[in-house]
Amino acid sequence: xxxxSPATPPPPEATPAPHxxxxxxxxxxxxADAARWVPEPDKRPGRTAFQRDRARVLHSAALRRLAGKxxxxxxxxHTHAWDASPRTRLTHSLECAQVGRELGxxxxxxxxxxxxxxxxxxxxxxxxxxxxEQALNEVAAPCGGFEGNAQSxxxxxxxxPKRFVPAADGRPVSVGLNLTRAALDxxxxxxxxxxxxxxxxxxxxxxxxxxxxxxxxWFRAGAPPAARSFEAQVMDWSDDVAYSVHDVEDGxxxxxxxxxxxxxxxxxxxxxAVAAERYAPGAGEAELAAALDRLLDxxxxxxxxxxxxxxxxxxxxxxxxxxxxxxxxxxGATRARHGAGRLTRYAAELVVPAETRLECAVLKAVADRxxxxxPDQEALRADQRVVIxxxxxxxxxxxxxxxDPQFRxxxxxxADDTARMRAVIDQIAALTDASARSLHAxxxxxxxxxxxxxx
Numbered sequence: 001x002x003x004x005s006p007a008t009p010p011p012p013e014a015t016p017a018p019h020x021x022x023x024x025x026x027x028x029x030x031x032a033d034a035a036r037w038v039p040e041p042d043k044r045p046g047r048t049a050f051q052r053d054r055a056r057v058l059h060s061a062a063l064r065r066l067a068g069k070x071x072x073x074x075x076x077x078h079t080h081a082w083d084a085s086p087r088t089r090l091t092h093s094l095e096c097a098q099v100g101r102e103l104g105x106x107x108x109x110x111x112x113x114x115x116x117x118x119x120x121x122x123x124x125x126x127x128x129x130x131x132x133e134q135a136l137n138e139v140a141a142p143c144g145g146f147e148g149n150a151q152s153x154x155x156x157x158x159x160x161p162k163r164f165v166p167a168a169d170g171r172p173v174s175v176g177l178n179l180t181r182a183a184l185d186x187x188x189x190x191x192x193x194x195x196x197x198x199x200x201x202x203x204x205x206x207x208x209x210x211x212x213x214x215x216x217x218w219f220r221a222g223a224p225p226a227a228r229s230f231e232a233q234v235m236d237w238s239d240d241v242a243y244s245v246h247d248v249e250d251g252x253x254x255x256x257x258x259x260x261x262x263x264x265x266x267x268x269x270x271x272x273a274v275a276a277e278r279y280a281p282g283a284g285e286a287e288l289a290a291a292l293d294r295l296l297d298x299x300x301x302x303x304x305x306x307x308x309x310x311x312x313x314x315x316x317x318x319x320x321x322x323x324x325x326x327x328x329x330x331x332g333a334t335r336a337r338h339g340a341g342r343l344t345r346y347a348a349e350l351v352v353p354a355e356t357r358l359e360c361a362v363l364k365a366v367a368d369r370x371x372x373x374x375p376d377q378e379a380l381r382a383d384q385r386v387v388i389x390x391x392x393x394x395x396x397x398x399x400x401x402x403x404d405p406q407f408r409x410x411x412x413x414x415a416d417d418t419a420r421m422r423a424v425i426d427q428i429a430a431l432t433d434a435s436a437r438s439l440h441a442x443x444x445x446x447x448x449x450x451x452x453x454x455x
Contacts, residue, residue, distance in 0.1 A: 002208070007389075013301065015253070019204065022380065024202055025334070026048045026049065026050060026110055027291075027342065028108060028110065028342035028344040029050075029107075029110060029113075029182060029345070032181060032182055032339055033182035033345065034049035034050070034180050034181075035180060035181050036049075036178050036180055036181075036295055037133050037157070037175055037178055037180070037181075037215055037218055037219070038163060038175050038178055039164050040163070044313070045288065046110065047297065048110070049180050050110050050113040050116065050180065050182070050183065051112045053113070053116045053177075053179045053180055053183040054112045054114065054115055054116045054160060056111075056121050056177040056178075056179065056343065057116050057118060057119045057123075057156075057177065057179075060123070060160050060162075061160065061161075061176065062123045062155050062159075062270035062430075063090065063093070063119060063120075063123060064090070065430065065432055065447045066088060066089035066122060066123070066125070066233075066455065067088050067089075067090040067091075067130065067432075068088070068432025068433055068434055068435070069088060069089040069090075069125055069127060069128075069433055070089070070128065070129050070433055075140035075433045078402065079431070084298075085121065086250045086253065087118045087246055087247075087250055089122050089125055089288060092102075092242060092243060092246065093118065093121065094119070094121055094370055094455070095242045095246060095265065096119075096235075096238050096239050096243075097118035097119045097238075099118070099238040099241055099242050099327065100115060100118035100234055100235050100238035100239075100322060101114055101115040101118070101239070102327070102435045103234055103327045103331060104231060104234045104329065105182070106298050106331050107230075107234065107331060107334060107335075107343045107345065108341060108342030108344060109231050109234060109342075109344055109351075110231075110341045110344070113182055113183060113186055113231055114186065114231050114235060114238075115236050116179070116183050116187070117183065117187040117231055117232060117234075117235040117352065118235050118238055118239070120152060120156060120183075120187040121149075121187060121235055122152070123149070123151075123152045123155045123156065123160075123240055124147075124148045124149060124150065124151025124152030124153070124154065124155055125148045125151075125152075125429075125437070126146070126148065126151070126281045126388075126428060126429040126431070127326075127428075127431045127432055127433045128381075128384040128387075128388065128433055128436070129385050130148075131381045131385065132384060132388055132436075133146065133147070134385075135322070135385040135388035136388055136392070136425065136428060136429065137204070138389075139281050139388065139392040139425070139428075140417065140421070140422075140425045141280060141421045142421060143418045143419075143421040143425065144194060144210055144211075144418075144422075145194055145204075146315055147190075147204065147205065147206050147207075148209050149188070149206070149207050150190075150191050150194075150208050150209050150212070151426075151429050152187060152204055153184065153187070153188060153207060153212055153215075153216065154209060154212055154426070155164040155176065156177050156179055156184060156187060157176045157177075157179075157184065158174055158175065158176045158212065158215075159174070159176060159210060159406075159426060159430075160176045160177050160378045161174060161176075162174075162175075162176060162177045162178060163175045163176070163177070163178040164228055166327065170282065171413075181218070181219040181221075182229070182231070182314065182345065183220050184215070185220065185223065185229045185231070185232065185345075186229055186230075186231035186232050186235060187232070187235070188207045188208075188226070188228070188232055189207060189232060189235070189236055189239075190205045190206050190207035191207050191208075191209075191223070191227065191228055191232075192206055192207060192208075192225075192226050193206055193208050193209075193210065193213070193216075193221065193386040194198065194206045194209075194210075196226070197226075198225075198226040201310060205293070206257040206330050209422075211419070212365070220381075221344065222345065224346060228343050229346060230343055230344055230345055230346065230347065230348050231344070231345070233349065234350055235284035237326075237330055237350060237352055238327075240360055240364075241323055241327060241360065242323075242324075242365075243324045244360045244361075244363040244364045244365060244367070245317065245319055245322045245323055245326075247363075247371065248363050248366055248367050249267060249315060249316075249318075249319050249381065250283040250367075250371070250441075251367055251370055251371040252302065252305045252315060253305075253307075253315075254371070256370050256371050257367075257370040258372060259303050259304060259305060260303070260304070261300055261302075261370075262296060262366070263296075263360070264290065268289065268292065269285070270367045270369055271286045271291065271362065271366055271369050272292075272293070272362075272365070273451070274365040274368050274369050274373075275288050275358075275361045275362050275364070275365035276288065277360035278364075278365070278368065279360075279364045279365055280358055280361035280362075281366075281427040283358060283361070287358060288358060288362055289442070291355065291358035291359045291361070292359075294355070294359060295322075295359055295362070295363075297361075298321065299423055300317055300318050301318060302312075302314055302315050305390070306354040315365065316398065322363070322435070323358075323411075325356075326359070326360060328355050329352065329355075329356040330350060330352045330356065333352065333353050334348065334349075334350055334351040335352070337349075337351050337447050338351075339400060339451075349392035376423060386436035386438045387427065387437060390440060390444055391428060391436060391439060391440040391444075392424065392425075392428060393411075394440070394443035394444055395424050395443065396421065396424055398443065399411055399420065399423075399424055400412060401440070402443055403423070403424070403427050404427060404430075407423050407424070407426055407427040407430075408425065410423040411423040411424065411445065417447065420445045
């Protein structure tokens with residue numbers, strides 16, 4: 001594979017068969033599920049392999065960096081005390097992990113495994129969220145594009161420094177966090193390469209870069225093509241639940257959303273149009289209206305919000321009620337189809353009732369319409385795209401200058417221009433919102449304006 005040899009770890013000595021004997025410490029999972037790309041001895045008896053996975057992600061620098069990456073509402077842009085701390089990618093990931101852990105446990109999954117997947121699912125997001133992802137994808141077109149989920153796998157399996165093994169020439173090569181097969185699989189929301197979507201080859205969503213195909217082939221051994229593991233499905237639904245509910249909560253806190261607009265016909269029509277286009281393709285206005293009305297009819301629904309302590313408590317209760325409603329619907333429907341017992345790996349499909357998915361989609365559309373589509377946000381997004389494009393141009397022109405030591409070494413070891421470009425993309429993706437702006441300002445500042453030359 002062109003340009004990958006310096007950074008691709010050797011294959012494992014032996015790969016356990018997909019139907020190996022059950023792993024005694026983790027009921028419902030096999031020894032193959034708990035295997036690692038590079039075998040490791042247990043450091044402390046009594047911990048399961050999935051507990052070790054969770055600890056590795058929880059202590060990773062990549063997870064900590066999510067604290068500096070915007071979720072929806074940009075921190076520090078509002079003055080009200082109750083809006084001082086909107087969610088970041090980190091707090092979203094922690095909340096997603098709590099939702100996923102409990103839902104997974106209720107369905108018989110190993111809770112540490114599901115929590116690991118939820119904590120890891122956004123690790124690859126670049127600065128400025130999905131807007132930054134789109135801008136970086138344009139920059140990265142010559143080296144295979146950029147996708148946040150594929151970048152998450154790259155971080156877990158290669159970039160996050162934790163375990164190294166010797167390459168054929170004796171040089172140390174990173175295998176990332178060296179998570180178990182089941183953990184890497186559970187964290188993979190889109191189990192196909194670029195252009196490999198089973199129903200839409202033109203889809204921009206994919207879960208693995210060409211560079212990372214060896215480890216991908218290892219942890220997907222025995223899995224049905226393009227099928228997600230049960231734990232990955234739980235992670236995905238927990239992500240949907242967490243961000244649909246919490247983005248609306250943050251919008252209310254920030255004063256961007258007046259609950260009364262959800263009763264106005266013109267506003268509702270706009271919400272339903274967004275939902276049908278982006279979150280529930282093919283859904284009709286009548287069924288979307290019914291979904292919204294089901295939520296508005298709940299006695300706990302927040303029909304007003306003035307920022308008082310009582311209003312905050314009522315909103316928090318509504319948030320809790322919504323999460324419980326969405327998770328219990330999925331748990332009940334899944335149990336109705338598959339019965340009692342442990343549901344793990346590829347033994348079952350998560351069942352989410354259509355009505356529940358529509359309710360979730362309507363909440364996403366509400367946040368989209370009143371938070372993401374605000375005029376000031378579009379101006380901000382345009383500026384963010386300029387920052388990403390100019391930062392990439394400056395780094396590519398100067399590299400390896402401007403790269404952090406980790407990415408400078410990857411750049412130096414790369415076999416060709418494609419691999420060198422990927423090292424630069426890795427550097428940009430690792431930045432927080434603030435560090436991206438800071439590095440952009442430093443690299444694009446005119447000479448004589450802080451570079452030690454007379455101005």
